[in-house]
Amino acid sequence: MKVAIIGAGNVGGTLGAAWAKKAGHDIVFGVRDPKAEKVQALLGKIGGKAKAVTVAEAAAAADFIVLSTPWPATEAAIRSMGDLKGKVILDATNPLSRGPDGISLEIGHGISGGEKVQGWASGASVFKTLNTTGFGTMAEPVFNGVKSLMFVAGDDAANKPKVMALIGELGFDVVDAGPLRQARLLEPHALLWIDLSLARGLGRDWAFARVKR
Numbered sequence: 001m002k003v004a005i006i007g008a009g010n011v012g013g014t015l016g017a018a019w020a021k022k023a024g025h026d027i028v029f030g031v032r033d034p035k036a037e038k039v040q041a042l043l044g045k046i047g048g049k050a051k052a053v054t055v056a057e058a059a060a061a062a063d064f065i066v067l068s069t070p071w072p073a074t075e076a077a078i079r080s081m082g083d084l085k086g087k088v089i090l091d092a093t094n095p096l097s098r099g100p101d102g103i104s105l106e107i108g109h110g111i112s113g114g115e116k117v118q119g120w121a122s123g124a125s126v127f128k129t130l131n132t133t134g135f136g137t138m139a140e141p142v143f144n145g146v147k148s149l150m151f152v153a154g155d156d157a158a159n160k161p162k163v164m165a166l167i168g169e170l171g172f173d174v175v176d177a178g179p180l181r182q183a184r185l186l187e188p189h190a191l192l193w194i195d196l197s198l199a200r201g202l203g204r205d206w207a208f209a210r211v212k213r
């Protein structure tokens, strides 16, 4: 499968490397400067499975597009993708802002970043996922034999199983969190992980998991 990843930073780079290695997917990074040294270094690390092109070229080349841009750049990144009709977008962003009390959500409860992304990405199906843990967990989601949790929220019932399978290939325990509006729950959940990790001393090397009977 060909997966486009918009943004090749902590999240995008980690996911591209993981999908290439664990599932053999062809990765096409959509970046502002495909020749940038850091982008070339990432491609060298991943090997022959990955390439870097412009954002528009990457979006056109793949049916599944992962969005891993900083929130303030996300609308512009989507606008530069071109025609998104029929594309499936996995939105890993969080609408973060930094205020006097540290990192917080710019919007929430009555609307979500995921729904904003759907509004900007006309014609595409947007799924909110890969936003509730750190990129280190995305590289290796299994902790002492226990799979960490990853939610998928989206309205497109036909494509949801494919998106869940894609997330499962990374090694996550994948849970359907319902329609896209449930991104209103997933984004605060992400902020909880961020707060516990960065402000409450848990560090980055942990994740949410579920126990069940």
Ligand SMILES: NC(=O)c1ccc[n+]([C@@H]2O[C@H](COP(=O)([O-])OP(=O)(O)OC[C@H]3O[C@@H](n4cnc5c(N)ncnc54)[C@H](OP(=O)(O)O)[C@@H]3O)[C@@H](O)[C@H]2O)c1
Binding pocket: 006, 007, 008, 009, 010, 011, 012, 030, 031, 032, 033, 055, 067, 068, 069, 070, 071, 073, 074, 076, 077, 092, 093, 094, 095, 096, 130, 131, 132, 133, 134, 135, 136
């Ligand atoms: N870090 C985490 O552990 C984590 C976990 C879950 C979710 N998230 C979310 O995932 C997103 C990315 O986080 P990150 O830590 O990976 O950020 P990052 O390391 O700063 O990477 C962001 C990437 O986006 C690119 N970019 C910026 N503006 C762009 C534009 N207009 N068009 C295309 N690409 C653009 C940057 O490329 P340039 O080199 O060109 O600037 C860079 O490759 C954020 O929304 C964050 O909240 C992060």
